[in-house]
Amino acid sequence: MPPGLRAAGGVVKKSGKKAAGGFTGIEFHxxxxxxxxxxxxxxxxxxxxxxxxxxxxxxxxxxxxxxxxxxxxxxxxxxxxxxxxxxxxxxxxxxxxxxxxxxxxxxxxxxxxxxxxxxxxxxxxxxxxxxxxxxxxxxxxxxxxxxxxxxxxxxxxxxxxxxxxxxxxxxxxxxxxxxxxxxxxxxxxxxxxxxxxxxxxxxxxxxxxRRPPPPVNLREWDGLVRLCFLRKNKTLGAIFRQASVLALLEANAATMAALQTGAPDAMQHASMFIDADTAEPADADPMEDDSAAAPSDPNQLRGKKHKFSPAFKDHVLAVLTSRDMSDKRAAKLSQDDFLALLAAFNSANIHFSP
CATH class of the missing domain: 3.40.50.150 (Vaccinia Virus protein VP39)
Structure with missing residues (x-):
């Protein structure tokens, strides 16, 4: 990405001549x-x-x-x-x-x-x-x-x-x-x-x-949106049929089940919201890169054997069908659509963050 712009007034060139603002000797990079x-x-x-x-x-x-x-x-x-x-x-x-x-x-x-x-x-x-x-x-x-x-x-x-x-x-x-x-x-x-x-x-x-901020778990939200925009012109039905996606979601479901037993580490991790200073490196784009690998990204599972149960697959696809979302594409979904879809998945114990 190209460098940005600065409202730096009073610059001069290497010649040392004064410019607007009256300052000299500054070389800008x-x-x-x-x-x-x-x-x-x-x-x-x-x-x-x-x-x-x-x-x-x-x-x-x-x-x-x-x-x-x-x-x-x-x-x-x-x-x-x-x-x-x-x-x-x-x-x-x-x-x-x-x-x-x-x-x-x-x-x-x-x-x-x-x-x-x-x-x-x-x-x-x-x-x-x-x-x-x-x-x-x-x-x-x-x-x-x-x-x-x-x-x-x-x-x-x-x-x-x-x-x-x-x-x-x-x-x-x-x-x-x-x-x-x-x-x-x-x-x-x-x-x-x-x-x-x-x-x-x-x-x-x-x-x-927005004040107050929306009552949404940002880690869950970003996990869902990240998955949907991995291939934004594919239907959600096609995305959620992928073995890597189903394996990831079923693993998350197991983590959430353990969390409900009160395991301290899982409880602490699940309560975190995404933070720009801690969730990803400082030079990453936590809101921008639609294909970057992350904890909620099935790309991390490439090269691995994807295991999931047929019953879990049916469960996930049933949620999509109940919201009439199977044939929808991420590029066509509004904020309200994503919010409704996340609520439906979470209600069905399907989660997008470990």
Missing amino acids: KGKGQHILKNPMVVQSIVDKAGIKSTDTVLEIGPGTGNLTMRLLEKAKKVIAVEVDPRLVLELQRRVQETPYAASLQVIQGDVMKSELPFFDICVANIPYQISSPLVFKLLTMSSNFRAAIIMFQHEFAMRLVAQTNDKLYSRLAVNTQLLARVSHLLKVGRNNFRPPPQVDSSVVRIEP
Whole structure:
């Protein structure tokens, strides 16, 4: 996935000449996503669409040298900026010195994916694109009751986030994200709005967490959705007839039976929800990769002998038939369809996480 874009203002080239913002000597690295959002109208549009109140604390991820930061400080009570590059931290601190906003800015140097995020009301982010999916998942599974996140993504990724049933880009990413949040596309940002221009266009997306969150076991939910989108254009009947799927589900059923006896390890494991920091490696896309192997993925069983009982197969297919789902395809299913299917399977003691 291509690197993302940064709203890093005041950059100069190696020649050392001053640019907007008055800072010199900073060389930006394209490979780290350090492209500069140079269009002030786009910066202002992002701030306007964020809906910031004068009492808000704003978390800004990837502030660069602060073009967007300065506009956010004009609107918010406080801005907490998380920046991994120590050079940019220094430039941001210098930029805000001796301004009325110096006391309103807190800068945290570090990797946002490895940092414990403080309280905030609104998140505004221009990020390296390789962390797009993990960051969305981290934000949506944290306990903080933030109001919205306004994030710049690669345009295609943004379109996948907002995709609806029957859309070409409808995927596990869209289903999982929209379970936890309302997602809307705000504006497309062409590559020529950045210096140097990246290879792709960008889009700004608004993500509003559902409060309260849906009463769904996320491990069970993701296990079902992952299976269904392994072959999203196959019917569910075909997917749930696969020997690897049936063997996996019957093994899960045995684990759940043991859990009901009160086995401590099984009880602890079953109570876990998926977490971006612990369930998968930091560089994985826990919401995006429709075919990645995971604890609930039958691909892990390739090369093994798949054993399941005929009675269990009949049991699984009976649930599909009772919901009139055997001939349906994942690409055609809505959120309500997935929720109803998960409830029916769980009620029949069929589970998608060990």
